[in-house]
C-alpha cells in the first residue's frame with residue numbers, strides 16, 4: 576500500500592496547472608458573503624468542474640433567504656460502496672479589501688487572491704483528491720460524498736442547515752473532512768457561538784426639552800457594563816484543548832461590534848442598540864451561558880427601569896472529536912505519509928462546519944493547505960504545492976477509511 580502515496584502524487588503533479596486554473600476561475604466569481612452574491616454562478620462553475628472530473632455533481636437550489644443570491648449546495652458522489660466519507664467545503668468568501676483580489680496572481684509558488692486559502696483552494700484540493708481516489712481505484716468498499724455550501728461565512732444555516740434538515744447527512748458516515756485553512760495542523764474541535772442584539776428604547780425629546788425625554792444611550796451604558804464584566808470573566812476561563820500558540824485560550828466575546836442609534840446630535844436618543852458576539856470553548860455549557868448573559872442584561876435593565884429587549888441572532892454549538900478516535904489517528908497517519916511529519920491536533924479559535932456532522936456522532940475534522948493568519952486579509956494566498964499535497968492526503972484518507 577506504500578506505493579499508493581507515490582501513485583497519488585504522480586497523478587496530481589501533472590495537473591498542477593489545471594488545479595491552479597480552476598482555482599483562478601473560482602476566485603474570479605465574486606461570491607462575497609455578506610451579502611452573498613453570485614452564489615448560483617459559483618455553484619455552476621463548480622458543477623461543471625466536477626462534471627469534468629467525474630464527480631457526479633448536482634445543484635440543490637435552496638429557498639431564498641436574506642440577501643443570499645441563488646443560494647445552493649453542490650453535492651457530488653464518487654464510488655458506490657456502502658461506506659461513506661464526507662468531503663465538505665464552502666464557496667462563499669469574506670468581502671475583499673480590494674477588487675484586485677478577485678484576480679488570482681500566480682507567483683513564487685503561491686496563488687494569491689480572495690478565497691485561495693479560505694477555502695476555494697481547499698475545494699480544489701478536495702475535488703482533485705476525490706478524483707485521484709476514483710481514478711486510482713482507492714475507493715474500496717465505499718464512496719465519497721462532496722458537499723459544497725454557499726453561506727459558511729454567515730453561519731451556514733442555509734447550506735449546512737439544509738443538509739441536516741433534509742437528512743442528507745448520514746450519521747453512519749465513517750468521517751467528515753473540510754478543507755478549511757488549518758495550516759499544518761488538524762482542527763478536531765471548534766468553538767460554539769452565541770450572538771445577541773440588544774435594543775434599548777427611551778423617548779425622544781429636543782435638547783431644549785431634554786428633561787421630557789428618556790435617554791436610551793444612558794440606559795445602554797448601564798446595561799452594557801455587566802456584559803463587559805462577563806466578557807472579562809469568560810476570557811479567563813481557558814480551554815483544555817490544544818491551540819495555536821498565537822490564540823487566546825479563553826472564551827472570547829466582543830461587546831458592541833455593532834452599536835448605534837439616535838436620530839440627531841440635538842435629540843435625546845429614543846432608541847439605541849448594541850451587539851454581543853461570543854466564541855465559547857467546547858467545555859462551556861452554551862445554553863447555560865446564554866441564560867446567564869440574558870439574565871445579566873435583564874437584571875441591569877430592571878435596576879433602572881430600562882425598556883430593553885434581547886434577540887438571539889446566532890446560537891451554534893461547539894464540536895469536538897477525540898484525537899485518539901481511530902478516524903483521527905488515521906487522518907494524522909495519512910498526513911504523515913505525505914508530509915513526512917506528524918500533524919498537531921488543535922482547536923480552531925472560531926466556529927467550523929464540522930459541528931453539523933460532529934453533532935450526529937460523525938468524527939469530523941478540518942485540514943487544509945491555507946493558513947488562517949492570512950485568510951481574511953489583503954494578502955490571502957495558498958501555497959500551490961501544499962494544495963496538491965493536501966489533495967493527496969484526502970485521496971489516501973479515502974483509501975484508508977473506505978477499505
Ligand SMILES: [Zn+2]
Pocket residue numbers: 665693694727755756
Ligand atoms: Zn472558511
